[in-house]
Amino acid sequence: MNPTTSHSLAIAAKGLRKTYGDKTVLDGIDLAVPAGTVFSLLGPNGAGKTTAVKILSTLVTADAGDLTVGGHDLAADPQAVRAAIGVTGQFSAVDGLITGEENMLLMADLHHLPRQEGRRTAAELLERFDLVAAAKKPASSYSGGMKRRLDIAMTLVGSPRIIFLDEPTTGLDPRSRHTMWQIIRELVSDGVTVFLTTQYLEEADELADRIAVLSEGRIAAEGSADELKRIVPGGHVRLRFLDPLAYRSAAVALREAAGDDETLSLQIPSDGSQRELRSILDWLDSAGIEADELTVHTPDLDDVFFALTGPATPTTAPAPAPAQSEENVR
Amino acid sequence: MSSLPLAVRDAHTMLRRNLLHARRYPSMTLSLLLTPIMLLLLFVYIFGDVMSAGIGGAGADRSDYIAYLVPGLLMMTIGSTVIGAAVSVSMDMSEGVIARFRTMAIHRGSVIIGHVVGSVLQVLASLVLVGAIAVAIGFRSTDATALEWLAAFGLLALFTLALTWIAVGTGLASPNPEAASNMAMPLILLPLISSAFIPADTMPGWFRPIAEYQPFTPAIETLRGLLLGTGIGHNGWLAVAWCVALTVLGHRWSQAQFNRDPK
Numbered sequence: 001m002n003p004t005t006s007h008s009l010a011i012a013a014k015g016l017r018k019t020y021g022d023k024t025v026l027d028g029i030d031l032a033v034p035a036g037t038v039f040s041l042l043g044p045n046g047a048g049k050t051t052a053v054k055i056l057s058t059l060v061t062a063d064a065g066d067l068t069v070g071g072h073d074l075a076a077d078p079q080a081v082r083a084a085i086g087v088t089g090q091f092s093a094v095d096g097l098i099t100g101e102e103n104m105l106l107m108a109d110l111h112h113l114p115r116q117e118g119r120r121t122a123a124e125l126l127e128r129f130d131l132v133a134a135a136k137k138p139a140s141s142y143s144g145g146m147k148r149r150l151d152i153a154m155t156l157v158g159s160p161r162i163i164f165l166d167e168p169t170t171g172l173d174p175r176s177r178h179t180m181w182q183i184i185r186e187l188v189s190d191g192v193t194v195f196l197t198t199q200y201l202e203e204a205d206e207l208a209d210r211i212a213v214l215s216e217g218r219i220a221a222e223g224s225a226d227e228l229k230r231i232v233p234g235g236h237v238r239l240r241f242l243d244p245l246a247y248r249s250a251a252v253a254l255r256e257a258a259g260d261d262e263t264l265s266l267q268i269p270s271d272g273s274q275r276e277l278r279s280i281l282d283w284l285d286s287a288g289i290e291a292d293e294l295t296v297h298t299p300d301l302d303d304v305f306f307a308l309t310g311p312a313t314p315t316t317a318p319a320p321a322p323a324q325s326e327e328n329v330r
Numbered sequence: 331m332s333s334l335p336l337a338v339r340d341a342h343t344m345l346r347r348n349l350l351h352a353r354r355y356p357s358m359t360l361s362l363l364l365t366p367i368m369l370l371l372l373f374v375y376i377f378g379d380v381m382s383a384g385i386g387g388a389g390a391d392r393s394d395y396i397a398y399l400v401p402g403l404l405m406m407t408i409g410s411t412v413i414g415a416a417v418s419v420s421m422d423m424s425e426g427v428i429a430r431f432r433t434m435a436i437h438r439g440s441v442i443i444g445h446v447v448g449s450v451l452q453v454l455a456s457l458v459l460v461g462a463i464a465v466a467i468g469f470r471s472t473d474a475t476a477l478e479w480l481a482a483f484g485l486l487a488l489f490t491l492a493l494t495w496i497a498v499g500t501g502l503a504s505p506n507p508e509a510a511s512n513m514a515m516p517l518i519l520l521p522l523i524s525s526a527f528i529p530a531d532t533m534p535g536w537f538r539p540i541a542e543y544q545p546f547t548p549a550i551e552t553l554r555g556l557l558l559g560t561g562i563g564h565n566g567w568l569a570v571a572w573c574v575a576l577t578v579l580g581h582r583w584s585q586a587q588f589n590r591d592p593k
Contacts, residue, residue, distance in 0.1 A: 058432070059433055082433055089426050089429055093427050093430035097351050097354060098350055109339075109346075112339065158434075
C-alpha cells in the first residue's frame with residue numbers, strides 16, 4: 001500500500017446525498033479530511049451523522065455524490081476502501097457469544113494474518129486496552145466501557161489507516177470516556193486518520209482538528225474549534241444582585257452592560273482572561289458595587305451548536321440551561 | 331490472493347465462529363430435537379400397536395410401524411432443527427458484528443455460507459442422534475443394499491441443504507428471532523401433514539393433494555424405499571427436484587436479502 005502523504009485527503013466527499021423514502025437524511029454535503037487528522041462530525045440525534053458514517057464505510061450506498069476514501073472511489077471499488085478502513089459503530093460491533101480473545105482471533109483470521117502473527121497481535125491489543133483479565137470471558141458479560149475498548153481493539157487488528165468512530169463515547173461513564181479519548185489521541189499520534197461523530201461538543205473540542213456541524217442533513221458550519229467559536233457572540237461576565245437597589249445603581253454605573261431586570265443581573269462583555277477580570281473587579285471596587293454573584297462565561301461549542309442547529313434557541317429558554325464552562329467566582 | 335481461496339478461507343473462519351456458538355450454546359439445537367424424538371417415542375410406544383395394525387402390519391407387533399415411521403421422523407428432524415438456523419441468522423443480523431463484517435475486505439458471502447455449512451453439520455449430527463435412538467428402539471434397515479444406504483445418506487444431506495437455505499432466507503427476512511422462529515414453523519408443520527405418520531392414500535380424499543404436493547412426502551417416500559429396500563418409484567426424482575428447487579430458491583432469496591443495504 002502506498003503511504004499517503006500528509007497533504008493528501010483521506011476522505012473526500014462532494015455532494016453526498018441520501019434519502020430514505022421521502023426523508024432526506026443527507027442533503028448534499030461536502031467533506032474533506034486530510035490524512036492524519038481528526039475530523040469530527042457534530043450534530044444532534046437524527047442529524048444524519050450515522051448515515052454519513054455508514055455510507056463512507058461502505059455499509060450503505062449513497063444516492064449521489066463523488067466519494068473517495070483512502071484514495072479509492074467508494075462506488076467503483078468498495079472492497080479497496082474496506083481494506084483501508086476500520087469502523088467502530090455506535091452499537092458495539094463485538095460478538096457477544098464468544099470471548100474477547102476469540103473476537104480478536106476472529107478478526108486476525110478475517111484479515112488473513114498468519115496464525116502466529118494473529119495471536120501476537122491479539123495478545124498485544126488485549127494488553128494495550130487493558131482486557132487481559134477479561135480475555136477468556138464472553139464479550140456479552142463486559143461492561144459498556146470494556147465492550148467499547150474491545151470494539152476498538154478489534155478494529156485495530158488490521159492496522160487501518162482510516163478509522164471511523166461513530167459516537168464512541170455515547171453511554172460511557174466519565175472515566176471510560178477519558179480512557180477512550182486517550183485511545184483516540186494515541187491513534188492519531190500513530191498517524192491514523194480519524195473520522196469521529198459525536199453529540200458531545202466537549203469531545204469534538206478536545207479531539208478534533210476540524211469540526212463540521214451537521215444539522216438537518218446539511219453542514220451548517222465547518223472549521224477548527226476556535227474558528228467555530230468566533231461565529232457566535234463573545235463571552236461575558238455576569239453579575240447578579242439580590243438587592244434591587246444595588247442592581248439599579250450598578251446598572252446606572254455600568255452603562256455598557258446589558259441588564260436583565262427580572263433576574264437582577266448584568267452582563268459585561270469580556271473574553272474571560274485574567275487581566276480583563278482583574279480590571280473589571282478593580283473597577284467594580286472603585287465604583288463601590290458589590291455583586292452577590294459573579295460568573296464568567298466563555299463562548300464554547302455549545303453556543304455554536306445551539307446557534308447553528310435547530311430553530312429553537314435554548315439560550316433564551318427560561319429553564320436553567322446546564323452551565324457549561326461557567327466558573328463561579330464568589 | 332485470488333478470490334476462490336479467499337472465499338474458502340473466510341467461509342471457513344465464519345463456519346468456525348458458528349460452530350463455536352453452537353458448542354457454547356447447544357440448548358437451542360437440543361430443544362429443537364425434542365419434538366421429533368418425543369413424537370418418535372409417542373407414536374411407537376403409545377400409538378404403535380394400533381398404527382401397526384392400521385397400516386396393514388401382520389400382527390399386533392409395532393415393528394412394522396417403526397419401520398414405516400422412522401424415515402418420516404428423520405425428515406422431520408431436518409425440518410425442526412433447521413429452525414435453529416433461521417433463529418440464529420436472525421439473531422446474528424441484529425448484532426453489530428455483522429455490520430463490522432460488511433465493512434471488512436472479506437468475501438461477502440462468507441457470513442451466510444458459514445451459517446449454512448454450520449447448520450448442515452448440526453442437522454446431520456441431530457440425524458445421527460435420532461437414527462441411533464431409532465435403532466435402539468428396534469428400527470432395522472437390513473434389506474437395503476450399500477448403494478441404497480449411500481443414496482439415503484445423500485438424500486438426507488441434500489434435503490438438509492435445501493431446508494437450511496430456506497431457513498437462512500427466513501432468518502434474513504425476519505425482523506427479530508421470535509419472528510424467525512414463527513416464520514419457520516411450516517418446516518415443522520409440513521411433515522405432520524405428509525406421509526410421515528400414515529400413508530397418503532389412507533387420508534381423506536380432499537386432503538390427499540395437500541400431503542402429496544409438498545416436499546416432505548416424496549422425500550420421505552424415497553428415504554423409506556431406500557432404507558427398507560422396497561423401491562422408490564418416481565419419488566426419487568421428485569424428491570431431488572424439490573431439493574434442487576428449494577436450494578436455488580433459498581440461495582437466491584438469502585443472497586438478495588443479504589446484499590441489500592442494511593437499514
